[in-house]
Amino acid sequence: MRKSGEWPGWQAKQAQIPGLSWWRRRFRLRFADSASGMLFPTHGLESDGRSTALRYGAGVAGVAVALLARAALSPQLHGEMPFATFFAAIAAAAWVGGLGPSLLSAALGFVAGEWFFVGHGAGGTATANGLVVAGSYFLVAAAIMAVGHAAHKAGERALARQIELGREVGQRIRAEASLLKAHDELESRVRERITELNTAMEAQERDRASLAEQAALLQLAGDAILVTDMSGRISFWNRGAEELYGWPPDAAVGADVHELLRTSSPVPLNEIWAAIREQERWEGELSHFTRSGEAVTVASRWSLQRDREGKPGAVLEINRDITGRKRTERALADRIAELARSNAELQRFAYVASHDLQEPLRMVASFTQLLADRYAGKLDQDAREFIGYAVDGARRMQTLIQDLLALSQLGSRGMNFEMVRFDEAMGRAVANLQFAIRESGAFVSHDELPAAMADSSQIVQLFQNLIGNGVKFKDEKPPRIHISAARSGDEWIFSVRDDGIGFDPQYAERIFAVYQRLHARDKYPGTGMGLAMCRKIVERHNGRIWAESKPGSGSTFFFTIPAAANPAERAERTIGAA
Amino acid sequence: MTYHDAGPAHCGPAEILLVEDNPGDVRLTREALNSERLWNNLSVVADGVEAMAFLRREGKFGGAARPDLVLLDLNLPKKDGREVLAEIKADSDLRRIPVVILTTSAAELDILKAYGLHANCYITKPLDLGQFMKVVKSIEDFWFAIVRLPANK
Numbered sequence: 101m102r103k104s105g106e107w108p109g110w111q112a113k114q115a116q117i118p119g120l121s122w123w124r125r126r127f128r129l130r131f132a133d134s135a136s137g138m139l140f141p142t143h144g145l146e147s148d149g150r151s152t153a154l155r156y157g158a159g160v161a162g163v164a165v166a167l168l169a170r171a172a173l174s175p176q177l178h179g180e181m182p183f184a185t186f187f188a189a190i191a192a193a194a195w196v197g198g199l200g201p202s203l204l205s206a207a208l209g210f211v212a213g214e215w216f217f218v219g220h221g222a223g224g225t226a227t228a229n230g231l232v233v234a235g236s237y238f239l240v241a242a243a244i245m246a247v248g249h250a251a252h253k254a255g256e257r258a259l260a261r262q263i264e265l266g267r268e269v270g271q272r273i274r275a276e277a278s279l280l281k282a283h284d285e286l287e288s289r290v291r292e293r294i295t296e297l298n299t300a301m302e303a304q305e306r307d308r309a310s311l312a313e314q315a316a317l318l319q320l321a322g323d324a325i326l327v328t329d330m331s332g333r334i335s336f337w338n339r340g341a342e343e344l345y346g347w348p349p350d351a352a353v354g355a356d357v358h359e360l361l362r363t364s365s366p367v368p369l370n371e372i373w374a375a376i377r378e379q380e381r382w383e384g385e386l387s388h389f390t391r392s393g394e395a396v397t398v399a400s401r402w403s404l405q406r407d408r409e410g411k412p413g414a415v416l417e418i419n420r421d422i423t424g425r426k427r428t429e430r431a432l433a434d435r436i437a438e439l440a441r442s443n444a445e446l447q448r449f450a451y452v453a454s455h456d457l458q459e460p461l462r463m464v465a466s467f468t469q470l471l472a473d474r475y476a477g478k479l480d481q482d483a484r485e486f487i488g489y490a491v492d493g494a495r496r497m498q499t500l501i502q503d504l505l506a507l508s509q510l511g512s513r514g515m516n517f518e519m520v521r522f523d524e525a526m527g528r529a530v531a532n533l534q535f536a537i538r539e540s541g542a543f544v545s546h547d548e549l550p551a552a553m554a555d556s557s558q559i560v561q562l563f564q565n566l567i568g569n570g571v572k573f574k575d576e577k578p579p580r581i582h583i584s585a586a587r588s589g590d591e592w593i594f595s596v597r598d599d600g601i602g603f604d605p606q607y608a609e610r611i612f613a614v615y616q617r618l619h620a621r622d623k624y625p626g627t628g629m630g631l632a633m634c635r636k637i638v639e640r641h642n643g644r645i646w647a648e649s650k651p652g653s654g655s656t657f658f659f660t661i662p663a664a665a666n667p668a669e670r671a672e673r674t675i676g677a678a
Numbered sequence: 679m680t681y682h683d684a685g686p687a688h689c690g691p692a693e694i695l696l697v698e699d700n701p702g703d704v705r706l707t708r709e710a711l712n713s714e715r716l717w718n719n720l721s722v723v724a725d726g727v728e729a730m731a732f733l734r735r736e737g738k739f740g741g742a743a744r745p746d747l748v749l750l751d752l753n754l755p756k757k758d759g760r761e762v763l764a765e766i767k768a769d770s771d772l773r774r775i776p777v778v779i780l781t782t783s784a785a786e787l788d789i790l791k792a793y794g795l796h797a798n799c800y801i802t803k804p805l806d807l808g809q810f811m812k813v814v815k816s817i818e819d820f821w822f823a824i825v826r827l828p829a830n831k
Binding site for chain 2: 466498505
């Protein structure tokens with residue numbers, strides 16, 4: 101913004117007006133501060149009461165000065181030209197004060213001239229000569245007044261013009277100032293806009309750079325990535341898409357994606373489009389055809405992109421080739437179905453075998469026995485021995501079949517999980533083994549056993565087999581068997597310890613396999629199925645089973661059962677040593 | 679056995695129907711029953727269809743006696759033992775005849791199903807001859823000497 105004082109035109113205009121500085125001394129010019137701080141005249145000349153008195157005072161003062169001047173010239177003039185100096189006063193009063201003050205000056209000048217100077221020389225107005233002089237005086241005075249008044253008026257007009265001019269200038273200044281302001285505002289707006297544009301352009305440039313970067317990354321992605329507009333027309337097609345579908349980008353871009361790839365989907369396509377418009381994303385499996393006509397299955401993910409106004413603008417489609425996976429899944433499902441079928445067949449076979457194999461077996465055993473009974477007197481020692489082997493073979497085969505059936509049923513029957521009190525299960529196992537325990541004179545004792553989630557009948561079977569083993573594999577003395585349990589982390593470790601014959605630790609694994617036996621049949625009969633069954637039971641309970649032993653110093657069998665979620669579910673301690 | 683002398687609740691020989699397709703088992707059962715002093719009359723049919731015809735006195739079984747006890751094997755040709763059992767127990771007249779399931783199967787499912795079909799008892803044939811003889815004799819003792827059966831018309 102420019103200061104008013106710096107504006108050269110204003111000062112030039114001031115200098116051009118004649119006598120203005122003088123006017124400014126004589127009359128008050130009112131200046132006001134405009135809002136912009138620029139000085140300019142607002143009102144101009146004012147002729148109030150005070151200036152009227154000043155004007156008339158000036159007329160009187162002029163006469164006084166002229167009087168003094170005539171008096172000072174009296175020695176040279178004597179009585180000559182008594183009014184001459186007053187004409188100057190009249191002229192001054194007329195110019196300065198206008199008509200009124202000049203009339204006053206003329207009258208006062210006449211009176212003063214008459215009084216002070218005419219009386220001394222020409223003898224006053226009473227004479228004819230005096231009348232001529234007076235008449236001349238007033239004529240001259242009137243002429244001077246007319247001229248002076250005209251000059252006064254001209255001065256006033258000049259001042260008024262100057263004021264008007266000042267006002268115009270003020271308006272011009274104001275207009276120019278507002279123009280300037282508008283200009284400045286415009287300029288700053290332009291500057292701002294340019295800054296904005298620059299920022300936007302920079303952002304756009306950055307966007308373009310990051311877009312290019314992203315596009316490059318999209319090219320690197322193994323998935324097929326494509327962008328379509330809302331009508332399905334392809335606008336972006338990455339390398340993964342080219343590799344998967346065989347179409348190069350220039351063939352794909354602009355094409356309709358579903359026509360190009362012959363999309364088929366379990367969900368109708370318009371439902372997918374509806375989903376993408378509503379939820380902004382969709383995921384599912386689609387079937388496509390490649391350029392070479394090969395069918396591919398893809399896991400497809402769509403996401404909606406909105407434009408600046410928030411309207412749906414494009415769809416980003418990411419397709420992962422799962423053709424291989426689907427094929428594997430199908431093959432796997434086929435294999436599972438096949439396994440289930442063969443498993444069912446096996447179960448059926450196990451049942452049929454156990455049932456139908458026993459029938460002829462019973463015949464063999466029964467009729468050889470009948471033979472031995474009925475013809476006892478007619479048979480020799482050899483015949484009886486042979487019949488004995490035949491019967492024993494049939495009997496062992498029956499036991500084998502029964503054990504095999506029990507083992508296969510463990511795998512096929514569903515688990516009936518419930519809170520099982522292991523002390524009770526153990527008690528039932530001991531009851532089932534009552535005869536063997538009594539016969540061998542075994543002593544079975546146990547610590548407190550917890551409760552856990554398990555299949556009750558299988559746990560009874562498990563204890564029965566382990567305790568039964570302890571009873572069976574005894575040395576000369578009556579066996580002592582002890583059962584205990586300890587908590588370890590989130591499982592229970594149960595142990596069944598005996599003081600029997602034990603076994604070589606190198607067989608610790610082998611004893612759990614089906615049909616594996618460590619001893620001759622005549623010494624310790626059995627089918628080698630018991631521990632295999634134990635392992636199966638424990639594994640079906642997500643536990644582990646193992647054994648520790650040394651020949652001659654007994655053996656201990658351990659198994660784990662996952663503990664119940666709530667440790668408080670531990671069984672009440674009710675049963676003491678058996 | 680003293681029970682027999684005490685006199686069972688029915689007159690005449692005890693009528694037993696054995697439904698069994700295995701001739702060896704038939705022979706063994708006959709051996710076991712014949713060795714008893716008890717007076718009984720054993721009829722044998724080899725499949726489920728014949729069993730039902732016998733019980734309903736149809737066709738060649740028109741003159742058949744109404745059995746006091748049925749010994750039923752489960753695995754039979756044509757119509758198996760489970761169906762025969764179901765049909766007997768669904769018949770308002772025949773259902774009063776006690777049916778003893780005598781089979782080689784020790785399968786829990788078979789046992790459960792047989793009792794579900796109102797079998798009167800379920801016995802697995804023992805492998806040992808002596809045991810088998812004992813079981814058959816026990817059946818005879820139980821059903822004809824101990825148990826009181828409804829009067830046979």
